Ligand SMILES: *[C@@H]1O[C@H](CO)[C@@H](O)[C@H](O)[C@H]1NC(C)=O
Ligand SMILES: *[C@@H]1O[C@H](CO)[C@@H](O)[C@H](O)[C@H]1NC(C)=O
Ligand SMILES: *[C@@H]1O[C@H](CO)[C@@H](O)[C@H](O)[C@H]1NC(C)=O
């Protein structure tokens with residue numbers, strides 16, 4: 069590599085030394101010694117690729133060994149060991165090459181012809197003495213460390229450090245703050261755990277390029293990075309960052325590439341970012357950014373690429389995207405936002421994806437975007453209505469006309485006493501407690517007022533005498549947007565007096581009825597089992613629950629249509645889901661509900677259902693504010709509408725994240741087979757608990773087996789264990805795992821991925837489980853690239869081949885499968901609700 073000129077230089081140097089001090093062999097001796105060190109690396113089989121030019125006992129600097137460079141004094145200063153098949157821990161000998169300024173042990177992932185892959189392992193201790201290093205590259209070595217290698221912190225001259233894609237876990241290495249000479253710091257695609265600290269990074273004021281993508285930090289975008297004024301490239305994608313975009317980044321005036329996609333970021337694009345005048349590439353897609361898309365952004369002369377899909381950005385765009393308006397623009401993607409006004413015309417040499425917005429004259433379909441608002445509602449609250457100021461922490465807006473904020477349910481429930489909390493947990497979704505006295509009063513009133521109402525339901529309309537006041541418990545409070553307050557009379561009429569023929573389910577939380585309303589709507593009505601408890605706390609809780617539910621809008625959550633809090637009754641009214649629940653679709657036998665008919669769920673539909681459920685849960689975890697933990701994810705809580713779109717039900721029983729009360733463990737309502745085993749260790753529910761349950765549901769979808777199957781041996785009765793056992797028996801194959809009803813007609817590779825995903829979701833350890841957002845990010849592309857098989861998902865008669873299929877013939881006790889249900893299909897142990905004792909933890 070080294071040119072002849074350099075060799076001549078070296079010879080001149082040697083000659084000079086001879087002339088001046090007659091120390092003839094010193095440089096050669098030094099490089100001979102270093103050559104011997106390199107030979108040791110070969111002998112130790114750390115370097116496995118043959119390097120023919122490395123001839124023992126020759127001078128590496130004079131004999132022109134490959135992969136290295138020397139200075140004029142005969143010291144090796146550069147060692148480029150990319151793709152030389154490095155294997156194992158770095159031998160201590162390497163630490164003797166103290167003159168090294170450049171050491172490259174990386175791999176180039178994109179290069180197919182570069183030679184054998186490097187696989188350095190261990191803690192890199194040998195590097196600790198290489199204090200002259202300015203460049204150290206370890207890219208794409210599978211270090212698999214649980215901590216950042218300490219030796220690196222000693223290398224204070226480093227300017228260029230690349231420890232990316234190296235599978236390092238543990239907290240973010242804040243000690244890097246001592247390496248103040250760093251200009252390039254690449255730490256992407258490791259698995260650091262949060263938070264991402266700003267202060268230590270902000271001391272690295274010479275940084276020009278910083279990439280830390282791909283670690284789940286669950287923290288905010290550190291505003292301190294705004295001090296790194298020489299940054300040209302900042303990449304924090306997929307870091308589980310939440311909160312707003314820091315205005316401080318407006319100080320990053322040299323920034324050319326800002327990559328923040330796939331986080332949890334909210335709020336507007338700050339005005340101060342106007343000063344990022346050198347931006348070329350701006351990627352903020354897949355966040356929760358809310359606010360006007362600033363037109364100045366599009367007009368930054370250098371801006372060539374902007375990716376903003378899947379946010380909540382609104383406002384008009386420029387009339388035209390062409391050189392006049394957007395001088396540098398080449399690619400823009402803004403699908404799935406709420407951009408309005410006229411759709412801009414686009415010059416031919418600009419690639420623009422602007423679908424699924426709210427432009428004039430466009431249908432505001434949600435077809436490809438899964439979003440909480442539709443264009444009409446969104447515009448109402450942002451353009452026509454006045455924009456209310458932010459509510460104080462833990463409060464949310466209930467009336468955007470009057471800008472009334474209301475305290476969150478989470479706060480309130482924590483203030484409730486133990487009794488109330490437990491009562492609520494037992495009463496579940498809402499259903500709160502009614503005092504027996506109030507019930508009696510109401511019943512008397514009913515009885516006296518309407519004789520036609522006294523059907524065959526002595527339990528409901530029990531006999532009594534004259535009643536008291538009519539509307540004693542219906543305190544006037546703001547009905548939240550989008551839900552309806554029903555009167556008890558309306559509900560009674562719709563259900564024929566809560567007639568048994570209208571009953572479609574029953575669970576720990578009360579009964580569910582289907583109601584036919586005079587305007588033609590068919591809705592599911594969930595009524596509390598009367599539980600005696602503190603009336604006021606109960607009502608308060610109910611109100612908060614309604615407020616919470618009314619704010620949750622997602623196409624994969626069963627929608628709350630209304631409620632009734634009249635006369636001591638606490639009733640929730642939901643959209644009615646025609647095709648019943650997933651449990652019955654997967655497991656119901658011929659004798660079951662659908663009048664002897666069934667729907668065959670093919671591989672595609674199962675994948676789609678999994679994605680729908682994941683999206684619903686991701687919304688609860690990531691978008692709902694405050695985040696909501698479902699706590700009881702299982703197939704009987706997954707309902708399907710007439711188009712077989714899956715929606716998660718019963719999230720009302722959910723409690724807000726991040727944790728249940730710290731002193732008192734409320735009784736979580738979970739179901740055996742789906743319930744996070746870690747709960748028993750930690751007494752704490754987190755979104756990861758839902759991920760566990762989701763993993764089991766996904767396995768059920770894949771295998772068609774039940775979460776707990778008591779008809780087989782105990783080793784195989786648990787679906788997770790069974791799946792793992794099958795995997796162990798047939799490594800690399802999922803044929804024995806996937807539901808035989810699919811008769812092999814599924815993409816094997818995809819289903820292998822699904823099995824892996826399900827098992828990792830159902831990991832015993834919480835920290836191994838991915839977030840629902842991650843799950844969505846895996847499932848979504850699978851579905852998008854899948855070829856939909858032709859299939860008519862209609863009810864069909866049972867084919868005779870299924871007659872022998874395992875089912876539980878007596879599992880159904882209700883005449884109809886239709887509709888929202890808590891636990892419509894209790895089948896012995898399988899759906900036994902776990903009632904945990906209330907545990908008072910020591911303070
Ligand atoms: C090492 O060599 C590879 C391949 O020639 C090159 O891509 C890489 O930039 C070199 N490393 C350094 C630090 O110069
Ligand atoms: C990131 O890491 C994952 C897991 O180690 C790997 O599959 C993926 O290829 C890496 N991506 C890049 C760009 O290095
Ligand atoms: C930023 O870079 C310029 C020139 O490259 C340099 O003069 C200046 O000192 C740097 N600023 C900081 C804070 O390092």
Ligand SMILES: *[C@@H]1O[C@H](CO)[C@@H](O)[C@H](O)[C@H]1NC(C)=O
Pocket residue numbers: 286307308309310311331332689690695839840841842
């Ligand atoms: C999304 O943000 C919330 C906090 O707002 C956090 O609890 C949740 O874990 C985040 N999820 C992901 C995947 O970043």
Ligand SMILES: *[C@@H]1O[C@H](CO)[C@@H](O)[C@H](O)[C@H]1NC(C)=O
Pocket residue numbers: 294315316317318319340
């Ligand atoms: C950085 O930004 C903040 C907020 O935008 C501003 O107050 C501050 O003065 C800026 N600092 C520098 C050094 O420009």
Ligand SMILES: *[C@@H]1O[C@H](CO)[C@@H](O)[C@H](O)[C@H]1NC(C)=O
Pocket residue numbers: 388390391392393
């Ligand atoms: C951009 O569009 C505007 C409005 O149609 C037009 O006046 C202008 O000439 C266009 N610029 C270029 C460079 O085509």
Ligand SMILES: *[C@@H]1O[C@H](CO)[C@@H](O)[C@H](O)[C@H]1NC(C)=O
Pocket residue numbers: 373398399419
């Ligand atoms: C920009 O759009 C062109 C044309 O569709 C496409 O070929 C190119 O890959 C895009 N560039 C980027 C960076 O996405």
Ligand SMILES: *[C@@H]1O[C@H](CO)[C@@H](O)[C@H](O)[C@H]1NC(C)=O
Pocket residue numbers: 391396397398415417
């Ligand atoms: C797009 O085409 C216009 C002429 O129609 C040209 O002036 C401009 O430079 C082109 N832009 C890019 C990014 O190629």
Ligand SMILES: *[C@@H]1O[C@H](CO)[C@@H](O)[C@H](O)[C@H]1NC(C)=O
Pocket residue numbers: 467468469470546547548549
């Ligand atoms: C909000 O408050 C105003 C004024 O009291 C009232 O007219 C309006 O109906 C309320 N809106 C809702 C959705 O409750």
